[in-house]
Amino acid sequence: MKLKKPGRKIKILWLYPRAWRERYEIEFVALLEQCPLSWLDLFDIVGSAFDERIRSLALKEKFQMPNSLTSSNNPILRQGLLFGVIFGVFMLVYNLVKNLVNLNDTGEFIVNTAVEMTALLLLGLVGMRVAWQTGRISQGALAGLVAGFTGAIIGTITLFIITFFSIARVRQNTFMLQDFARSGMTDMNQFIYEDAAGGSIFLFVFALILGAALGAIGGLIGKARTQSVSSQS
Amino acid sequence: MTLSELGKFSEPGLFILVSLANGPKHGYAMMEDIESLTGVKPGPGTLYGALARLEERGLIEALPSEERRRPYRLTPAGLVALREQLSSLELFVNAGLQRLASQ
Numbered sequence: 001m002k003l004k005k006p007g008r009k010i011k012i013l014w015l016y017p018r019a020w021r022e023r024y025e026i027e028f029v030a031l032l033e034q035c036p037l038s039w040l041d042l043f044d045i046v047g048s049a050f051d052e053r054i055r056s057l058a059l060k061e062k063f064q065m066p067n068s069l070t071s072s073n074n075p076i077l078r079q080g081l082l083f084g085v086i087f088g089v090f091m092l093v094y095n096l097v098k099n100l101v102n103l104n105d106t107g108e109f110i111v112n113t114a115v116e117m118t119a120l121l122l123l124g125l126v127g128m129r130v131a132w133q134t135g136r137i138s139q140g141a142l143a144g145l146v147a148g149f150t151g152a153i154i155g156t157i158t159l160f161i162i163t164f165f166s167i168a169r170v171r172q173n174t175f176m177l178q179d180f181a182r183s184g185m186t187d188m189n190q191f192i193y194e195d196a197a198g199g200s201i202f203l204f205v206f207a208l209i210l211g212a213a214l215g216a217i218g219g220l221i222g223k224a225r226t227q228s229v230s231s232q233s
Numbered sequence: 234m235t236l237s238e239l240g241k242f243s244e245p246g247l248f249i250l251v252s253l254a255n256g257p258k259h260g261y262a263m264m265e266d267i268e269s270l271t272g273v274k275p276g277p278g279t280l281y282g283a284l285a286r287l288e289e290r291g292l293i294e295a296l297p298s299e300e301r302r303r304p305y306r307l308t309p310a311g312l313v314a315l316r317e318q319l320s321s322l323e324l325f326v327n328a329g330l331q332r333l334a335s336q
Contacts, residue, residue, distance in 0.1 A: 030301035048278025
């Protein structure tokens, strides 16, 4: 039962997986054309598209069980998790150094720059590799998102473990003492935990936005590379 | 199957089943009907998210399209699931009302 293609394309629908679009796009566009869209509806569509992406990944996983996560058939998860774990290990080292070593301004600058550069490199590289394997930029962006999310999870867990077990050391950290003095708070332990929570939220936002953006940029490079290789062969 | 398997789509899923209980409807008609029943219009993404899951589980089915709109109807399994869900809600509501009455 083939339907007529709609005259007006709703661009936001590219966020949905291809299989979903093939099944529901025409009637969904017809629905969107019938009702005026509010900002809330747009958020609803974006959130729902994200759900469908996750569901489509989960379904692929379900049908590829024998090959497991290490399967080359699923480069998004395999590469995303691999690069995410590497990113997470860097975050672990970063958290250890930042909290337990008394750095001067130069040391602080070097450590911050190193972790930022590492994040840029890893998240861009994973997008490039996945897009190179699959020929699709969106797959690169998703791999960047998975890597960013995995790295942020590891970073957050390690930050709280370090804070919890070494709070006496963290209390001696020069930058922490300066920040605490500026905060006007009276309980330093509470300040340290709130600082860790704030840092974790920032890390998640930073890693997810950067993961998707750099994954897509890397994906562009990777796709161009695939096309140039296939045109040469 | 129970609608709770649909996770966050279980409530919109129930609304869709109730909406289809008096005959087939397409997406926009369902939105309007659900708004009139509950006072809240479901978002288009939520509606189609729930619709896709209900169809996948065989609780609703698509009918031949009308222009670009595609109506849906309850399947026999959907009817059973809706009855079960409404019965369990009835028990819950009755228990709540009894507790209130004994206050």
